[in-house]
Amino acid sequence: MAAEAGKIDPMHQFEVQSIFDGFSIGGHQIAFTNSALWMVVAVATLWLFMLGGMKRQLVPTRWQAAVEGVTGFITSMMDSNIGPQGRKFTPYVFSLFMFILVANLLGMLPTGIVGIHPFTVTSHLTVTGVLAIVSFGIVLIVGLLRHGFHFFSLFVPHGAPWWMMPILVPVELVSFMVRPFSLALRLFVAMTAGHILMKVLAGFVINGLNAEALWVAPVVSLPSFILMIGITLLELLVCAIQAYVFALLTSLYLNDAINLH
């Protein structure tokens, strides 16, 4: 929220605050922060959602149909991208997709009105970075275990003339190594940018209402408020798209490791 009148502070919402100071190991403080709290909330929400839909009734209830819709969506994505061997990794990609989706959506909750400020876990590079490194690590481990050193043929494109290799192999290597960074950066920046935009628009609405001159409220606040409704809908779409893109790219990278092109 804007601290002093007229000054919009869009970065304050991303501050990690300690809720429970915890203890310190070797000079590093291990604290329970609002980031950790919202991660726990995301996992708890996800758990409740799954528990309600895993009763395996023959005639599914609405809840079970919702859960089956999501699992079926991820399963068909894995099947079409990797093939039958991708089934083993469906649980991982499903958890990844659902955690990112729930964390994104929880960050959009309008509970700030009643004083509970939601924290978007995925708006921090540390969190998305760890998710990306886990995905990349699984790709590396699976690829090296399945194919051994033959895995490095991933860097040699098919059908290219041999004298192009000194150029192509470094390019392929760089594009492979940059994957975890682009994966983490995309999610983190998309969430950060959306929340900054919404906070700035919210600042326009509040400052316009508080302005001395009476004409400011209808001219500035009202259009900003209408725009904000539209942007909120767009952000909900972005939440889902970013979670989907993260899961989709993870499945594509897994496909590289399993089937080696």
Place this chain on the structure above:
Amino acid sequence: MDAEAAKYVGAGLAAIGVGMAALGVGNVFGSFLESALRNPAAADSQQGRLFIGFAAAELLGLLAFVVAMILLFVA
């Protein structure tokens, strides 16, 4: 120009990059729709590729946003 002002000018210039990414994203979805309407039967099978193209185009615009944020808050 003093350094503080140059930072804000640089951040503003970086915003052009975000607009360029808007062209890219629009192009991805526009071309997809154009060809999907010509051959609706094949459209569903290409949705994964649609989002890969979207992700690639979007990432470059987001990099411009990162540059702006680094100029404003870090540099």
